[in-house]
Amino acid sequence: MQIPGLTQEEIFTLSRNIGNQDKGFKAKSTPFEINKLLKKAIDNGTTEENLAKILGLEATTMFYRHSYIFDHLISKLHKKVIYGSSEMKKDREKEGYITFQVANELSRIKENFQLEVYEFITKNHIHGWQDVKSIKELLVINDYKNSKKIYEEILQRKGLDKHFRVGDKLDLNSLNKKLFKESQQDRDKVFFKLVSKIFDSQIESVSLGYRFYEIVFKEEQIKISQKILEENKKRILEEIEQYK
Amino acid sequence: MTKEFKFENVPVDKITTGFFQVAIKNAGAKIDELEAGIKAQGLLQPIGVARSKITEDSPDFDWEVLWGQRRVAVFKRLKRKEIPAMVLDEVLTKEEGMTYALMENVARREMNRTDIFNAIKLIWVQFGDEKKCADVTGIPLPLVKDALKAQRIDRLKGGREVYDHTTETCSLPTSIAHKVLDAVMKPDNVSVDKKKGKKLADVLAVQDVQMRNKVLKAALNTPEGDVDGWVADAKNMRSYIKKTIELVDMENEALSEYANSLGMEDVDVIKELVITKLQEDGFI
Numbered sequence: 001m002q003i004p005g006l007t008q009e010e011i012f013t014l015s016r017n018i019g020n021q022d023k024g025f026k027a028k029s030t031p032f033e034i035n036k037l038l039k040k041a042i043d044n045g046t047t048e049e050n051l052a053k054i055l056g057l058e059a060t061t062m063f064y065r066h067s068y069i070f071d072h073l074i075s076k077l078h079k080k081v082i083y084g085s086s087e088m089k090k091d092r093e094k095e096g097y098i099t100f101q102v103a104n105e106l107s108r109i110k111e112n113f114q115l116e117v118y119e120f121i122t123k124n125h126i127h128g129w130q131d132v133k134s135i136k137e138l139l140v141i142n143d144y145k146n147s148k149k150i151y152e153e154i155l156q157r158k159g160l161d162k163h164f165r166v167g168d169k170l171d172l173n174s175l176n177k178k179l180f181k182e183s184q185q186d187r188d189k190v191f192f193k194l195v196s197k198i199f200d201s202q203i204e205s206v207s208l209g210y211r212f213y214e215i216v217f218k219e220e221q222i223k224i225s226q227k228i229l230e231e232n233k234k235r236i237l238e239e240i241e242q243y244k
Numbered sequence: 245m246t247k248e249f250k251f252e253n254v255p256v257d258k259i260t261t262g263f264f265q266v267a268i269k270n271a272g273a274k275i276d277e278l279e280a281g282i283k284a285q286g287l288l289q290p291i292g293v294a295r296s297k298i299t300e301d302s303p304d305f306d307w308e309v310l311w312g313q314r315r316v317a318v319f320k321r322l323k324r325k326e327i328p329a330m331v332l333d334e335v336l337t338k339e340e341g342m343t344y345a346l347m348e349n350v351a352r353r354e355m356n357r358t359d360i361f362n363a364i365k366l367i368w369v370q371f372g373d374e375k376k377c378a379d380v381t382g383i384p385l386p387l388v389k390d391a392l393k394a395q396r397i398d399r400l401k402g403g404r405e406v407y408d409h410t411t412e413t414c415s416l417p418t419s420i421a422h423k424v425l426d427a428v429m430k431p432d433n434v435s436v437d438k439k440k441g442k443k444l445a446d447v448l449a450v451q452d453v454q455m456r457n458k459v460l461k462a463a464l465n466t467p468e469g470d471v472d473g474w475v476a477d478a479k480n481m482r483s484y485i486k487k488t489i490e491l492v493d494m495e496n497e498a499l500s501e502y503a504n505s506l507g508m509e510d511v512d513v514i515k516e517l518v519i520t521k522l523q524e525d526g527f528i
Contacts (some may be wrong), residue, residue: 058263059298061305091526101303129303130454137452157455159482167482173466184472209477210466212277226511 001054005044010037011054015066016085019057027083031100036064045165065104071226072107074114096122109136110144120151124160131158163204164222168233175241178211194239198232249386251393252419254293260305262294264341279318287328288356290390291315294332294341306355308330311343326417330386333380335466360391368392393422400425401434406441414449420456424448427474443471463493489514 003011017027021092041051048060070078078179080096081103082088088097109225113131117135123128126132131154138150173180179187191208195215213236221239224232291312299305307315310332319327336344364377371377374392377387396402403425410421428441444463448456456480468474491499503513 037399059260061260061302065302065304104303133303134452134454141450141452157479157482165482167480173468180469184470184476187473188476203254207476207480209462210469210473211462211477212480212482212484214480225509226515227509 002049003041003044003054004133005045006037010040013037015039018062019056027086030079030086030088031081031083031103032070032185035070038063039068064102065100069100069103069107072111073103074111076115077103077106077118079119083150087161091125095127098122099127099129102127105129105132105136112185113139113144113187116147116177123169124155124158126154126160128182159228162220164201164217165214166199166217166229166233167212167234169212170237170240171212172208172240175237176243179240179243190243191240194243195236198235198239239241248332249292249330250292250419251386251387251390251422252329252331253417254307254329254331254419255417256316256319256324256327258304258306259293259309259316259327259329260298260302261309261316263298263308263338264294264310264344267451275314275317275321275355279313279321281313282318282322283284287315287319290330292326292330292332292344292386294344295335296338296341297335300335308336308341310336310341313423330390331419340366355460357391357394360387361395363491364388364391397425399434400429402436402438402441404437405438406445409442410448412444414445416445416449419446420460421445424462427467429467440471444474447471447475 001008001011003014005200006014012077013029013039014034016025016030035210038051042048042063046054048063052058052060052065058158069081073081077098081100082092082096082097084099084101088095089095089099096118106117107118117132117139120126120135135150135154139147142150147210152161159165179190182190187208188206189196191206191213192203195206196203199215199217201222201224204216206216207214261355289312292310293307294310296308299308307329312329316327332344342457360383362380363383367380368374374388377383377392378388381388392420397407406425406428407421410416411418424441424444425436427444428437429435430437437463444459448459451459455478458481459474462467462477462481463471463472466477469477494501499510499513503510506513508516
């Protein structure tokens with residue numbers, strides 16, 4: 001196997017780090033290091049298609065992704081990027097590493113917001129690329145204004161906003177047709193009264209949807225056993241059914 | 245091979261080519277002519293896309309071309325953002341994908357949507373069956389479905405107004421506009437609730453894709469509900485996951501004994517131990 005510009009050792013490193021998901025190898029290099037090798041090969045005249053062929057890849061996507069990330073991600077974060085299959089993943093929390101896919105989403109955010117988003121996700125242990133993608137989309141929709149509000153929204157969605165929550169499924173239309181037809185605001189008012197009778201802890205807010213409900217408590221943690229919680233959930237449904 | 249294709253306008257930069265293609269070598273042939281044709285008349289035939297092993301592993305690409313890779317190349321050259329496509333939302337193997345590519349190459353006709361609708365109109369009115377239209381006319385089923393969908397916007401009372409509001413005022417993709425029409429379709433099946441449709445589009449326009457999909461899912465789950473209720477459902481659609489663990493007798497007895505000594509139930513002890521450990525190690 002020959003790739004102009006690369007030594008056999010470098011070719012071996014490439015093959016053990018790129019497209020290795022099905023081969024069972026754990027990536028030992030970082031995407032930053034691999035990107036340098038890819039660049040070296042391409043600068044020495046190897047086409048991306050040829051490189052893919054030599055490495056046994058079906059597409060050139062991975063090369064495109066590497067160069068996109070390191071062309072657009074702020075340099076301060078380059079060495080924080082690791083592969084999802086990397087052995088370094090175990091140190092993710094301690095070292096503030098982000099996976100390749102997270103870096104890919106982060107690199108598509110305006111440069112002056114990247115560090116802020118990086119700090120937000122690492123501080124709150126948000127590791128999923130879909131969440132970073134959502135942050136990116138919300139930043140664009142809001143013209144990069146009110147970023148704090150966007151972060152709050154993401155924390156709420158993920159249940160990371162320091163409030164204990166109880167929620168479950170229901171079928172409101174079958175349980176109570178009257179409540180089903182009320183406006184959302186009125187439904188929530190009624191629901192607040194109903195659940196206040198059931199739980200002793202202080203409630204921050206409630207939401208009664210058609211298929212799901214949720215109760216958000218003021219406290220971060222409330223003392224309640226699983227058994228009582230299940231009983232309370234049954235009572236919630238009964239109260240909804242009996243409401244006139 | 246009667247899988248469900250849906251017509252959508254797909255972002256061009258989310259499409260990759262090559263994995264399913266049967267004629268990669270000739271992909272560049274006569275591309276200038278095709279470009280001139282598309283510039284002059286627009287795209288007469290939607291391309292076909294599905295998901296593949298490649299797109300599943302990629303955060304950059306959502307779709308792999310089944311047919312129409314030259315059309316994709318032209319759209320990229322023209323820097324167009326979206327391309328009309330028949331979308332099969334399934335992961336196909338290389339063999340399956342190549343079969344579709346071959347089938348389309350054989351079955352292709354130079355017909356636009358209006359031509360197709362005119363060809364199937366009588367059969368559609370008589371039987372109301374998409375497959376029957378395809379079987380009788382020999383037009384591929386995805387193209388039949390596409391033509392019927394395009395006609396539906398104007399066929400539905402209020403459909404055009406809601407569709408234009410969604411795509412033009414709210415700048416949402418056409419695929420979302422079709423879902424909005426589905427969500428606000430009245431039980432008479434010939435009209436849509438215009439007010440509800442526009443409100444839904446307004447709400448979707450300020451949401452990210454993840455939340456947009458949740459609101460639409462909520463709307464389709466409870467079509468008789470209102471937009472605020474759908475949003476509430478989308479937000480409450482959180483997963484409260486139950487995990488099952490297996491313990492051998494000795495472990496189970498020890499757990500029960502420990503729980504008894506604390507005056508707690510077994511499950512509460514497990515939950516508390518797990519959460520304490522996760523907090524200590526900085527995972528939550």
